[in-house]
Amino acid sequence: MQIPSDHPPIKSPKTGVLLVNLGTPDAPTPSAVKRYLKQFLSDRRVVEIPPLVWQPILRGIILNTRPKKSAAAYAKVWTDKGSPLAWHTAAQAEALAARMGDAADVRYAMRYGQPSIEQQLRAMKDDGCERILLAPLYPQYSGATTATVMDEAYRTLAGMRWQMALRSLPPYYDDPVYIGALKTTLEAQLAGLDFTPDVVLASFHGMPERTLELGDPYHCHCRKTARLLSEAMGIPMEVSFQSRFGRAKWLDPATDVTLERLAQEGQKKLAIFAPGFSSDCLETLEELAMEGKHQFEEAGGTHFAYLPCLNSGEPGMDMIEHLVRRELSGWL
Ligand SMILES: C=CC1=C(C)c2cc3[nH]c(cc4nc(cc5[nH]c(cc1n2)c(C)c5CCC(=O)O)C(CCC(=O)O)=C4C)c(C)c3C=C
Numbered sequence: 001m002q003i004p005s006d007h008p009p010i011k012s013p014k015t016g017v018l019l020v021n022l023g024t025p026d027a028p029t030p031s032a033v034k035r036y037l038k039q040f041l042s043d044r045r046v047v048e049i050p051p052l053v054w055q056p057i058l059r060g061i062i063l064n065t066r067p068k069k070s071a072a073a074y075a076k077v078w079t080d081k082g083s084p085l086a087w088h089t090a091a092q093a094e095a096l097a098a099r100m101g102d103a104a105d106v107r108y109a110m111r112y113g114q115p116s117i118e119q120q121l122r123a124m125k126d127d128g129c130e131r132i133l134l135a136p137l138y139p140q141y142s143g144a145t146t147a148t149v150m151d152e153a154y155r156t157l158a159g160m161r162w163q164m165a166l167r168s169l170p171p172y173y174d175d176p177v178y179i180g181a182l183k184t185t186l187e188a189q190l191a192g193l194d195f196t197p198d199v200v201l202a203s204f205h206g207m208p209e210r211t212l213e214l215g216d217p218y219h220c221h222c223r224k225t226a227r228l229l230s231e232a233m234g235i236p237m238e239v240s241f242q243s244r245f246g247r248a249k250w251l252d253p254a255t256d257v258t259l260e261r262l263a264q265e266g267q268k269k270l271a272i273f274a275p276g277f278s279s280d281c282l283e284t285l286e287e288l289a290m291e292g293k294h295q296f297e298e299a300g301g302t303h304f305a306y307l308p309c310l311n312s313g314e315p316g317m318d319m320i321e322h323l324v325r326r327e328l329s330g331w332l
Pocket residue numbers: 022023024025037046047066070083085138142144145205206207208218243245276277280281282283
């Protein structure tokens with residue numbers, strides 16, 4: 001049948017994959033960090049304090065003090081390619097696109113900052129993606145990470161008359177392929193050290209303890225990842241939670257306190273890694289590799305190694321490809 005000449009262009013339907021990570025400032029400057037923190041810390045999934053109470057604290061105190069301090073920390077890890085979180089995520093999307101070929105249109109988005117979830121979903125729709133797999137790159141589920149990505153995607157879809165079909169990647173904290181990727185990466189990293197650690201420490205991003213009481217599975221997911229990995233590798237593993245923010249009680253034990261305790265107890269050679277972060281970022285490169293090293297050595301530690309995240313290395317990309325292909329079943 002002939003298509004009328006005034007009919008809008010018909011695109012061939014495509015399947016898309018949108019990898020999503022947290023996001024990062026555009027530059028290591030107080031003004032860029034302020035913009036980023038304002039968006040991030042105004043998310044009610046991240047700070048669960050009523051806005052009438054929280055917004056005056058955020059705008060009146062935090063956004064006038066923290067950006068300068070955080071910008072200085074970002075400056076220490078910034079590279080000529082930009083923020084580590086941004087370029088690692090871009091590299092993951094590029095590597096996955098190469099692996100998927102014509103089967104899927106692969107892109108990435110950031111929950112806070114650029115490129116936004118809305119911008120990417122709309123661009124993918126314009127380019128003919130009728131089915132999209134949304135893949136938040138958080139192995140362990142939490143309201144503050146996974147759920148807010150889903151909220152944002154559905155907010156975008158709420159503004160569309162003709163929506164695409166959407167699937168989402170479930171948390172993969174106990175998936176044998178994730179545990180296997182961590183094991184392969186860690187074993188190679190440990191074999192490359194010039195010392196044998198007395199202790200291996202898995203540091204996860206922290207959360208207010210209240211979120212556990214309210215039913216967030218994050219704490220259990222972290223614990224289970226560490227237990228499965230420790231069993232798979234046949235070595236004991238310490239677990240801690242980093243990056244405490246604000247005055248509320250956060251999950252215990254804290255990474256900084258744990259580093260001091262281990263050194264003081266005589267475990268003077270330590271390797272630390274961050275299995276909950278799919279790519280290296282401020283929290284791993286500055287807080288663990290720099291600040292953590294300093295804290296451990298101040299407390300008497302003699303040997304410290306930070307072991308990088310999966311990033312876009314082969315084991316991590318094998319894992320992402322496996323998870324994505326599994327979730328695209330029936331769509332490819
Ligand atoms: C209430 C505050 C915060 C909660 C809750 C929180 C949860 C959370 N965050 C990540 C992952 C990352 N966080 C990063 C930076 C970061 N996190 C907070 C606060 C909370 N995070 C702040 C204020 C910052 C910015 C830096 C600073 O000022 O200290 C990052 C790194 C971003 C980067 O640009 O490199 C990641 C990644 C998870 C996984 C999580 C809950 C499970």
